Amino acid sequence: MPSLSAWERGSTASLFDRIRRETPRTSPETELETLILSIKRQLDNVLNTRPGNCRSAPELGVIDFNDATQGGADIYGKICEAIRQCICRFEPRIAHVDVMDSGSLSNPLEMSFLVTAHVKLDDLEQVMSFNIQMDNHRHYRMV
Template identity: 40%
Template sequence: MSYIALEDSAYGVSLFERLEADSANRTITQGPDPALVLDSIKRNISQLLNSRIGESLSAPELGLIDFNDATLGCHDLALQIKLAIRRCLERYEPRLKNIDVQFTPDDESPLNLRFHIKALVNSKALHDSVQIDLLLDTSRKYRVV
């Protein structure tokens, strides 16, 4: 029987997700379900990136700035957003490490900006790499696709 450290078994999903009535009961010997961890990470990424700096009084630097600056070209804008996404995830998504964010142009919908995130799950219980696609749509909302 293998032992999973308590902090690693709890590390997979958020506190509120663990408190939900329909969440599965786990013992210390069970590790986190990788699918649930990935879903939790995706939800958190979406919430983080759709937050704006200054909206949270307890964490004023949480989120991204509003990139509604017409003076930036499309390539410069994509570069600035890419760097901001990486900084935000490095700071506020501790379950990920070695985060790489790439801009992927969308020729069919040039008004949408697409980004691809590659990272490793930062847990001894899970040794998975994750790849997540993001879309910044015309309503300026980030969606995990």
């Protein structure tokens, strides 16, 4: 196994992608697309972890929907802020992030959030937007 010091620090891949060697070198535009896909995979893992489930980082994850409903009426605001803080804290490849409620009025029980994030790779910077929806099992899914 190659040493950790041999890996590039500015790589577009997450640590696990680099360990699995799933990142061929290509053009800067393709690298940016690869970076965005890698970030989405990482966020899928991070956002579906609940605080306290990771011994090395107890604050990793997003509060459970049931925990968000306690002590206040602004459930969506609490969850938006929890998602934003989690992304800022545990996804260093994102420079700036905004999270907004994008739920529909026709189905108020469906929780959906719009995430806008700035991703920077060398001289290229791209704003990525994606939706996160909570499924029936209270897992966050990238849409």
